[in-house]
Amino acid sequence: MTQYVSNQSTNRTDIAKQQLSTTIPEDINFKDHTTVVKYLRFLSTAQSIAEKRHRLKMSMDGVSLAFYAAFAQAKEFRGLLLLKKWLLEGRDKAEWAILRDVMSLLEKLPISIEGLASTKLGRVVVGLGKMENADDTVKEISIKLTKKWTSVIAEQNPPSTPALEKKPTSVNT
Numbered sequence: 197m198t199q200y201v202s203n204q205s206t207n208r209t210d211i212a213k214q215q216l217s218t219t220i221p222e223d224i225n226f227k228d229h230t231t232v233v234k235y236l237r238f239l240s241t242a243q244s245i246a247e248k249r250h251r252l253k254m255s256m257d258g259v260s261l262a263f264y265a266a267f268a269q270a271k272e273f274r275g276l277l278l279l280k281k282w283l284l285e286g287r288d289k290a291e292w293a294i295l296r297d298v299m300s301l302l303e304k305l306p307i308s309i310e311g312l313a314s315t316k317l318g319r320v321v322v323g324l325g326k327m328e329n330a331d332d333t334v335k336e337i338s339i340k341l342t343k344k345w346t347s348v349i350a351e352q353n354p355p356s357t358p359a360l361e362k363k364p365t366s367v368n369t
Contacts, residue, residue: 219254226259229266235273236267245294248282252297259304268305276307278314283320290333295324299337307345309352318345 221238224231235255242248267275279298286294299321312318324330325338 200243203352204334215246223304226255226263229262232263232266232270236270236278240278245286245289245291245338249294252301261306266307273311273314275302276305276311276317278318280315280317283317287324287327290329292334296331299324299334302341303344303358307348309349312345312349313361314355318342322347323329329343 204296221234224235224238226235239248239251242251270276279302282294282298286292286298300320302317308315321338321341325342326334330338
């Protein structure tokens with residue numbers, strides 16, 4: 197029985213190494229925004245925190261602005277929802293490294309008011325910044341994202357000013 201447990205442990209280690217050595221599928225091109233859905237599928241199949249981090253880091257360089265925009269606006273905000281899910285998982289497990297990686301990606305994404313409203317991503321990011329035991333970098337990125345998104349909201353929703361009430365003019369006679 198000891199032999200079986202040892203082999204099982206070795207197999208898990210081998211599987212983890214194979215998953216981490218996974219390369220980006222050839223049909224995903226970070227210069228071509230039309231491959232975002234394929235990239236989202238690739239990201240969504242990651243199981244472990246280590247695998248998620250590895251797959252995120254594979255895409256850190258050479259990504260076009262159009263790809264980032266497509267990621268942020270993907271059908272029903274699937275990319276943002278996936279990142280939100282990973283943030284919540286990382287928060288629950290106190291996995292600060294995945295939180296830093298996801299939040300670093302969020303800094304690069306042009307997120308719209310609709311994306312923020314639909315996903316409630318802002319609430320999660322603000323909450324991470326307020327956690328007492330949060331990593332300092334996570335807190336810093338949370339503050340940056342909050343400021344960035346607040347300015348996006350302000351730009352897209354200018355404050356409405358009430359019309360000035362006209363005072364009746366009195367005529368001195």
